Amino acid sequence: MKNLKIFYSIDDIFPPYRVDVSELFGVSLAKRGLDTEWYMRNPISGKAASIKLNNQTVHLPGFIKRSGLLWKIINKLAFWFYDALNLWRCRNSAELIQVRDKTIAALIGLLVARIKGIPFVYWYSYPFPEDYLESAKVATGMRRLYFNCHARLERPVLYRFVMPLSDHVFVQSGQMKIDLAVYGVPPDKMTPIPMGIPSQLLSFVGTKAVQEVPGRIVYLGTLAAIRQLQVLIEAFAKVHAHIPNARLVIVGDGDIPEETVSLVRLAQQFGIGFAVDFTGFVPIEQAWKIAASAQVCVSPIYPTPVLNSASPTKLNEYMALGKPVVCNVHPEQSATINASGAGLCVPWGAEHFANAMIWLFEHPDEAREMGAKGADWVAQHRTYDRIAETVWNKYQDIMQTKS
Known part of the structure; x- marks a missing residue:
């Protein structure tokens, strides 16, 4: 050519x-x-x-x-x-x-x-x-x-x-x-x-050994209001009530300060402020390191016509890191999870997200198998x-x- x-x-x-x-x-x-x-x-x-x-x-x-x-x-x-x-x-x-x-x-x-x-x-x-x-x-x-x-x-x-x-x-x-x-x-x-996924992430996976933190859940991405991430805070409150050592790490920030502040307040209202860590934006390798330390990663995408056409980078990054994923029904996410077997795809809603995260915590062998499948699939289809x-x-x- x-x-x-x-x-x-x-x-x-x-x-x-x-x-x-x-x-x-x-x-x-x-x-x-x-x-x-x-x-x-x-x-x-x-x-x-x-x-x-x-x-x-x-x-x-x-x-x-x-x-x-x-x-x-x-x-x-x-x-x-x-x-x-x-x-x-x-x-x-x-x-x-x-x-x-x-x-x-x-x-x-x-x-x-x-x-x-x-x-x-x-x-x-x-x-x-x-x-x-x-x-x-x-x-x-x-x-x-x-x-x-x-x-x-x-x-x-x-x-x-x-x-x-x-x-x-x-x-x-x-x-x-x-x-x-x-x-x-x-x-x-x-x-x-x-x-x-960038070649830099593949190099990171091949050279960086990151210790998994039991009970850690990680979200990477924007906190913009259109994402409706209140559902993630509410879901985590349910997870924390069932698994007291669970911790949620949110890596990213809103387009305006109020978008992050509102989620911080919501976590405090649910009484889980001490268990939710908002890191803000961090360098990409630091974000990958945090995600690699998770036991479960989450990719909630609010089902609207605007976001339904998205192709979420975070989902590919989680899978490349070998992490089991909880995501909601969404054209691209559903197709990816169905093809790869890398996690659980559930309807939008706090109860659904919480049940899926709890299931992965309580079935660690199946969760590890899902993570391995995701890493293999991404290497074949998303480089x-x-x-x-x-x-x-x-x-x-x-x-x-x-x-």
Whole structure:
């Protein structure tokens, strides 16, 4: 298969921390011959610049790090301007243009690709318009107006124009493909790309021996209100009443301080504040070390249309660490647990989560067997080298069809 040069415009701040960006494109696809030229957000004040990341060129916009609404607007306009400028410049070097989770850049990229006669690909990792609508339901005043306008402008542009006219659309999950097909995006134009595990985690598993702490339950991830993690606190209260030495470690934080504070208060109200440890965000290897010390790991994903299309990274991480998992019924989680046998998948609800965790504590041999099955399955199906093969083959198909 021939090498390929693409231009990829993303909304991430440099350097990218998402593994489906840094690991998939920066490492696994690069080994197959993909040369990616990037556009990302600038993390520091300064002029527009072009720098190197893993021998790949990254374009950064001019950015002025000052507070206030005026500077926020200026920086937003600068980001759009340099995005458009680099999309236009890339027409003479890129063989394919790809945009991730952006609307204005997608319109410009699609136009440039059509002028140049090269493929345009859209990468859709999260249903942002639907998330804005959910946020609008609980917001007030100008924030509510902002969320509603954002959603109602983006939905028709993305679902009725950008995606149908793209040469291909990479989506986060099989459920997202089903959801977008309802809006009219052709199913044969979409390929689900689930979240995977970075090579760094495989190295961690192979070299770090972590002592398991009896009774420890670990949750990794965001504490954002949309996740409805009150159910986890309530479930743990039931577990603790049955198993007094049980401890819950929550690794992560909310989007705003109040989201974490509300969970801390709830734990105190249940009388289990002393048994719940909120670590906040920690370096990734420290998070893995904490999860590796767990007897049971949990992955609650609140069943809403927005989150049903997710591909949870935490589930793959738990499994790679050889931990038995308790999760709730969810398109991606259910399919993964059914295929791997790595844990228990239950309906949403505190009683269901609690019963599953208690069962794993009381059946340690079966729990260890589940953990071992999960580690084997992830190594076969969720490494980024394996995922890169799917993406690379699709790029080759796109290029052949376009030619």
